[in-house]
Amino acid sequence: MGTxxxxxxxxxxxxxxxxxxxxxxxxxIGTVRDERSISGEWSEFLASGQLRMLVLDVRDETAIRKAAAQVDEPIDVLVNNAGIIGPQRQSTLDMDFEGFLETLNINTLGPLRITHAFLPHLRRAKAGKIVTISSRMGSLSYAKADRIAYRASKAAVNKVMQGLAEDLRPEGIVAISVHPGWVRTDMGGTGADISVAESAAGLATLIDRVACEDSGGFFDWQGDRLPF
Structure with missing residues (x-):
């Protein structure tokens, strides 16, 4: 058990x-952008103290740091999950440039902002882990051109996590990127390969087993290594 x-x-x-x-x-400890999105299903866990919710936007460094200051306990695992698919127009030949920047701001810089703010909490844990939800769509070896803003943001966050892994290795803090599968969510659509329950179960198993020797790696939801 951990936090x-x-x-x-x-x-x-x-x-x-x-x-x-x-x-x-x-x-x-979960984060949401709007407290109105906190589901009633969490009431029992909130009441017992097993769950705590923070309201923040991963684009807002001030809000993130204020939220981090409210937490006074070690964090064993940080899961950078918040993200967007990007603008409707994101072809290399027809790009919404403001939308591209927004995608990078959320999908690439967001995880780094969160990591910076909560790094002191990870350092208080025995063996902190940073797990960033990426996508195989960001693999440079996967030559596709659709959703290029999303793809580029995930390729970039993979590199950021690889860099964090190197910088934090002397402290024993692990950082990895994970492809959660093509999941039947609002983002993945109804035609996706796996259910959200399958993905989450696989991610939980991966989080448990990932170790120092895995730091800097890119994995899928079943724990297999993927090429960058």
């Missing part, structure tokens, strides 16, 4: 991963 911080817990993979972890006895 896990999950960003973007209001829906999809973040919400289901929280369910898995809470049911097995972990403590969860």
């Amino acid at each position: 896990v911080l999950i960003t973007g817990m209001g829906r999809g993979i973040g919400r289901e991963l929280a369910r898995v972890l809470l049911r097995r006895g972990d403590r969860v």
Whole structure:
């Protein structure tokens, strides 16, 4: 058992991963952008103190640091889950440039802002772990051109996590990127390969087993290594 911080817990993979972890006895700190999105299903866990919710936007460094200052306990695992698919127009030949910047701001810089703010809490844990939800779509070896803003943001966050892994290795803090699968969520759509429950269960298992020798790696939800 441990304490896990999950960003973007209001829906999809973040919400289901929280369910898995809470049911097995972990403590969860979840973040949402709007407190109105906190589901009534969490009332029992909130009342017992097993779950705590923070309201923040991963684009807002001030709000993130204020939220981090409210937490006075070690964090064993940070799951950078919050993200967006990006603008409607994101072809290399027809780009919404402001939308591209927004995608990078949330998907790439957001995890780094969160990591900076909560790094003192990770350092207080025995063996902190940073797990960032990325996508195989960001793999440079996967030559596709659709959703290029999203792809580029995930390729960039993979590199950021690789860099964090190197910088934090002397402290024993692990940082990895994870492809959660093509999941049937609002983002993945109804035609996706796997259910959100399958993805979350796999992610929980991966979080448990990931170790120092895995730091800097890119994995899928089943724990297999992926090429950058």
